[in-house]
Amino acid sequence: MTNSIGELQDADVFLVTGSNTTETHPQIARNILQGVDQGAQLIVIDPRKTDLAKQAHIHLALRPGTDIALINAMMRIIIDENLADELFISMRTENYEALRDFLFRLDLDEIAAITGIELKTIRDAACIYARSSKSVICYCLGVTQHCCGTDNVQTVANLAMLTGNVEKEHGGVDPLRGQNNVQGACDMAALPAVLPGYQAITNLDTCTRFREVWKREIPQNPGLSLTEMTHAGADGNIRAMFIMGENPVLSDPHLKQVEKTLTNLDFLAVSDIFLTETASLAHVVFPAASFAEKNGTITNSERRVQLCQQAINPIGNCRPDGEIIMELGRRLGCPGMDFQSQAEVMEEISLLTPIYGGMHYDRLQENWGLQWPCWNRDHPGTKFLHKYYFSRGKGQFTVTRHQEPAERTEKHYPFTLLTGRGSYHHYHTATMTRNSTRLVREYPEALLEISKEDCTKLHLADGDLVELNSRRGKVRVKTQITDRVQPGTVFTSFHFWEVPINQLTVDAMDPRSKCPEFKVCAVDLKKVCHD
């Protein structure tokens, strides 16, 4: 996020796109709703009528996968209405002319048809967003989990820059991070192409610095992304894997391929707190300590590095992941694997990671952590990003064009399947939430959200078991009739191993971010007759 969560409620306009905020980021939704109660306008872009969309002043229920077209139209309208922030554009951005020339060639009526939204509604939304100088955009995986995910993000950035709604309090672009420490895992370079703090692996000075501390050469071969590792199938180059606290067998697209890859490995070790679907395929399983049984820091969506404190001793014979890694490191002859405490690990992190330069345990204990960049011990941390300069200098406008999703509906697969998190009570592959008595009680099984119209057409009743087919697989799931989805689209979550919905999703991915297109695929469904 470029803003802090606490700043949000003072914004005048919220544009929320591709985020079921009330269910996935409740605290952010609370701030948005408080803002709305104080008079702010709320625009929600989502094919589903989520709980937040129900509170919106304008709900743009677009056809799935048409985000770029929609936002391009909004920008065109903003320029037509003279609502662009010319001063900001000239001072802080580059390449505006290319975007403007491209937008002028757009046919707005055509876009209305592509997105399935009336032009007037798009116009209202564009004007509301552009007229305020305190407009915030929040987006989540509904924007990134598409083949054109990078373009989607760029388009959102274009919109913000066009109206100057960046680099200030109460205005900005806020990607909402899904997991508690997605931000930190990225910051710490659990990524194939960078070193901690997003430092380029190709930068010689950086590598020299790391080599000095790590006492080892930094490998220069580009690494493989998660999907490249797990989707190689039987003929992949990966022969052995170590997986810490993840469950790709349930969470990755096109599951069968993942399972095939993992079962074909020469060796698989998994460290987790439960025997997940992935762990049950492993050769070695390490029992990891849960968050309550160890110390450490995690970094939230607003870049705040916070301390987690140990509450109890590890259960049974469990050990913290950090200890497991260091034990392995020592056995593999890796130097520098003898840290006595998490604070000592953080000392090395701050030494090598400029944006974490001032993160020290004694400081983190005060003031509820620190927000990066925090360059040194005296630096107070950074509440909002992009003040005075973008990380790459001037903000770059890039032209993005609408592209259809990798898979379109057709006669045999007439429905669009959307996936995501589906409830207030579950989380990701639900390994934790399904071990929580109350959360299981509240949402005991997977449900397929389907419109009343489609149910009538297919003679389905609420709670009927249906078989859902795509070109890649099929699952059985119970229906839930709801007004949350439009006719022609169905939605379900990926929380339940009994309904491994990602057996159906496409494994097409964004060529740049490698983010899989979870959000859209074509399916058919038919009622399962009881025996």
Added chain:
Amino acid sequence: MKEIFIPDRAVIREILNENKQIKTFRLELLDKTHPFSFRPGQFLMLSVPHCGEAAISISSSPTALPLIDLSIRKAGKLTTAVHALQVGDEVGIRGPFGTFFPVANFHGRDLLFVAGGIGLAPLKGVIDVCLFQQELEENPVQQITLLYGSRTVADIAFSQAIEAWRQQGVDCQLTVDIDELDWQDHVGLVTDLLKPELLTKDTTALICGPPIMIRFVIAQLSEMGLSDTAILTTLERHMKCGMGLCGHCHLDGKLVCVDGPVFTYAALKNLHVMELN
């Protein structure tokens, strides 16, 4: 103070298969030092190892004590675990809890039982105790009629009991929703069997079944002129304690576990009840 959530130990003496989904478990308490008694219509909290507790109606008559019948349909985690138990296995029971059918007030009256599916379980004990009293008392229950609906022929439960009742003069009329080849009896909803000639001026109706059945049966009986106090039904709710503490079965200021589960229509009429709306 003894912990009120600790159940008494009971052992399964016999298991009867009532149909594919319903089994009757005949239990006996292991500790005989304090007396156990109950009235038909009351329920127990049944504990099953590792599954917790569920509220289950007693389906036998007090006259069968020390044996206690619980008829259980396989529906969720606990009931599935119960179905896997064998004769000789132990369970825990707390209770009895709740209101009961006022059998003492039934002297000289005609009883009309209307049940659907597993809904016959809480009524079964009433029929048994009335038949038992018919032999002993001076002014016993007069005519007993049972209208019993099931979804299919295979779903008909308690056939053994029904056969025995027929032998003892109970007018048992059965119906199924779905017609099948070898089925000679009535096809259709249980409300179809509700004929005006079944009612006398001394009729009390006792109803239990799915919510929608209860709704239609009560509406029809009411229309046929049966008074609100002569219509009795028993409600099912999610319960955790059975003793009026946990709050789950709260119903417009009443608690189904204490003020119910047996209610007269007169008592329910002014509440917001799923079964009536």
Added chain:
Amino acid sequence: MQDVMTICNYCGCGCGVYLRVNQNRVVGSYPSKNHPITQGNLCSKGWHLHEFIHSHNRLTEPLLRKNGQLQEVSWDEALDFTASSLQQTKQDHGADAIGVLASAKCSNEENYLLQKLTRAGLGTNNIDHCARL
């Protein structure tokens, strides 16, 4: 009874939660009023954060596959076997035949250590996590 401040383990909001501890058992979760994000609120998942910790489904012993079955073994056996298997793969197929997945559920320190192990110890950049999922 003791209250230990920690950060919620679910979404990216990063709520400050007190875990209530009684005799090495976490028996409750309670929001912090002064935490800048939490401000005294928790969502359904946060209020029941303590429930999965003591689940009987937790793994409590290292497991090693022997004759096709996962069996309980000592930590040393599990660690030694893992280290030698990774070493073997590296020898036979090169470092880039090893893939590592870190976790968006683990701490910064653990992610740092794991990528350090991957890069400096194993000698490959094949490390990723589920940021995009």
Added chain:
Amino acid sequence: MIDLRELILPKDQLLPFLRKLKKESRLIAPVQNNYGDTLFTEIDDLDAVKIDLCHQPQASLKPFLLPQQEILASYRSDNKGYRFYEPEEEEDTIYFGVRSCDLTAVLYTDLVFSQPVKDSSYYKRRNQSTIITIGCNQPFSNCFCEATESGPYLEYGYDLQLIDIGEAYFVSAGRSKGADILDKWSYFFRSVEKEDREKRYQLLLEVRGKFNKNIQVSHACRLLQEHEVEEQIWQQLSSRCYDCGGCAYVCPTCTCFSVDDTPIDSNKGLRLRSWDACTSAGFTRMTGGHNPVDRRQHALKRRFLHKLKFDFAEHGKPSCTGCGRCIDICFGGVDITSFIRLLVKGERA
């Protein structure tokens, strides 16, 4: 007849007095921790903590008297049968610095858990508790105990009540347990003078004028006795309930609970009681899926009506004690005060 007594405790004698009390039992008091949060905390070392009588404790006494999760019993199920075992005994505990609203809530809970049967594990703790309250001279921002008649000072129910009258505390004993404490430690106290009593009265008058919120609780209660609430109000409120259960969990008078068995291994386990919230769908959903309550329409109906309609009808008093904790914690801004406002506004319209 309880010997009612009133005495004056000079402020510098408070700590020595607490030190004596702590010697004889567990002492729990509001403590401000390093994070600035004030919570009721078990005190090990009186000199190492900051007892905070200036901020409202974030949780009431509920987490202690009716814990979020408690072990009701343990069980074994093996070839010797299926047996349950009583939980461990409880210790004597003194709760110090309890606010009037929270004590009122304890008295309500006493009532709920005494009929139709006495809740054994609650009463085990309750019987071993001594509650020392502190009257409020300054309401907190969300307080409305005046409207619910549960503060700022109390007339009864406490073991001891302290009122800050400047240099000293005006201490009253409301029950024999409190009177016994005063007897035993009488040397810390002096007797009440006429000025003390006047000061106390003056303070009470002043604090009554300091409330931020004007919530028409009793008016709402009476409206509910006479009228049905418009469906549209329930729907409006429920559409903004995000199913966190927080209102019920922070509420000192929400006593609904669940009981679940959780295995430790294949032949033993625990019977746990935990807080539950009637605002959630699973609270009423039956095996097989039938749910007598439609959450989308009526998520909040049961909670509000229980507090303001049914309990008012039964006890002549709502079971909301005006502590205000549920106000800030509601994600959707649909707490009990917004319901009361809608209700009263609807009547005028």
